[in-house]
Amino acid sequence: MAGGGAAGSALSSPWRALLQRALDGNAHLRHSTYFQLATVGAGGWPANRTVVFRGFQEHCDKIQINTDARSNKVCCQRNVCVLQICWYFTDSWEQFRISGIIDVIDGSSADPAKLQHREKAWFKSSVKSRLQYLGPQPGVPVVDDQQINDVHLDASAGPVDAFCLLVLDPEKVDYLNLKNNQRLVFTRIQKEDGSSDWMAEKVSP
Amino acid sequence: MAGGGAAGSALSSPWRALLQRALDGNAHLRHSTYFQLATVGAGGWPANRTVVFRGFQEHCDKIQINTDARSNKVCCQRNVCVLQICWYFTDSWEQFRISGIIDVIDGSSADPAKLQHREKAWFKSSVKSRLQYLGPQPGVPVVDDQQINDVHLDASAGPVDAFCLLVLDPEKVDYLNLKNNQRLVFTRIQKEDGSSDWMAEKVSP
Numbered sequence: 181m182a183g184g185g186a187a188g189s190a191l192s193s194p195w196r197a198l199l200q201r202a203l204d205g206n207a208h209l210r211h212s213t214y215f216q217l218a219t220v221g222a223g224g225w226p227a228n229r230t231v232v233f234r235g236f237q238e239h240c241d242k243i244q245i246n247t248d249a250r251s252n253k254v255c256c257q258r259n260v261c262v263l264q265i266c267w268y269f270t271d272s273w274e275q276f277r278i279s280g281i282i283d284v285i286d287g288s289s290a291d292p293a294k295l296q297h298r299e300k301a302w303f304k305s306s307v308k309s310r311l312q313y314l315g316p317q318p319g320v321p322v323v324d325d326q327q328i329n330d331v332h333l334d335a336s337a338g339p340v341d342a343f344c345l346l347v348l349d350p351e352k353v354d355y356l357n358l359k360n361n362q363r364l365v366f367t368r369i370q371k372e373d374g375s376s377d378w379m380a381e382k383v384s385p
Numbered sequence: 386m387a388g389g390g391a392a393g394s395a396l397s398s399p400w401r402a403l404l405q406r407a408l409d410g411n412a413h414l415r416h417s418t419y420f421q422l423a424t425v426g427a428g429g430w431p432a433n434r435t436v437v438f439r440g441f442q443e444h445c446d447k448i449q450i451n452t453d454a455r456s457n458k459v460c461c462q463r464n465v466c467v468l469q470i471c472w473y474f475t476d477s478w479e480q481f482r483i484s485g486i487i488d489v490i491d492g493s494s495a496d497p498a499k500l501q502h503r504e505k506a507w508f509k510s511s512v513k514s515r516l517q518y519l520g521p522q523p524g525v526p527v528v529d530d531q532q533i534n535d536v537h538l539d540a541s542a543g544p545v546d547a548f549c550l551l552v553l554d555p556e557k558v559d560y561l562n563l564k565n566n567q568r569l570v571f572t573r574i575q576k577e578d579g580s581s582d583w584m585a586e587k588v589s590p
């Protein structure tokens with residue numbers, strides 16, 4: 181199964197249709213946009229936490245996640261940062277394990293287009309969500325509960341330093357449907373001309 | 386906050402009461418016993434998948450997970466195998482991130498007590514669950530769908546080679562309640578006499 185060339189791959193990735201169907205079919209559940217993000221943390225040990233799906237980047241299949249730059253979610257080895265999402269849809273019993281290279285976009289990015297994506301993601305978040313980036317650093321001991329509540333934000337102000345956009349470019353999607361016990365593995369194949377195709381293989385669950 | 390000494394720690398771990406309350410409060414949801422298991426896979430990259438909570442080991446706080454020995458879920462570095470669970474309760478909006486050292490128990494274990502635990506876990510599983518360990522190796526290409534269905538099992542037969550019991554001994558539990566925005570981190574402290582205590586700290590979410 182091929183997903184088209186460079187221009188075509190963005191909208192025709194074969195796994196994207198399955199994921200969109202799962203999103204639509206589970207849309208009545210608030211948690212259907214939550215998934216678990218695994219990274220390799222300090223000392224080479226695995227780390228895992230629930231994050232919110234912030235949509236695909238326009239005109240492509242890249243997955244967006246907002247994160248607090250201070251919470252150290254991303255793992256890198258030799259300047260390549262890789263993670264794996266595990267996204268389980270509780271109503272349709274479907275699981276998507278999506279892995280790929282991540283682009284970490286904070287305010288120091290030199291790319292104007294990336295900074296624009298980050299700003300867009302900031303304003304797309306609710307004011308309540310944005311407030312968390314103004315609070316104390318995640319994970320530090322709480323000495324005064326009141327301190328957390330004493331944060332105010334101008335709704336028209338742009339992203340603060342702690343706000344970080346993660347953009348995952350999927351390279352492999354492992355799809356499992358527990359209702360019919362079917363499993364499909366989609367792998368992106370990079371071609372010599374720089375374009376890419378998706379290969380799909382049915383494997384045992 | 387201390388959780389008692391060696392004898393007492395098993396039943397008085399302070400996070401265990403929170404987890405039991407979440408399990409009870411979300412028991413009406415089939416998926417409340419599912420969590421995501423992060424490991425470090427080949428090449429040092431993170432891997433993540435949904436697994437089923439198979440209960441605590443008797444008289445202690447160790448968490449049991451059944452797995453297929455052929456699917457290579459466990460990461461080890463210098464003979465120490467560590468993983469992190471991310472367990473999100475969709476109704477109560479509570480997250481438990483539990484990390485610790487894992488004991489991988491397959492049929493080759495030399496410890497009779499461990500083999501007994503494994504056998505117990507096998508018979509506690511439904512016959513349908515057990516059947517998956519007799520099927521083709523997970524992840525290998527499917528050439529003949531019929532092959533998967535042509536598997537039979539004697540319900541009184543003991544665990545097959547592929548059946549593996551993972552036992553996680555928690556060392557750190559990071560609890561987050563999204564309804565009241567409270568976060569508590571529980572850390573196990575090993576004492577000089579071999580016993581252990583739990584330390585709890587309130588941290589910013």
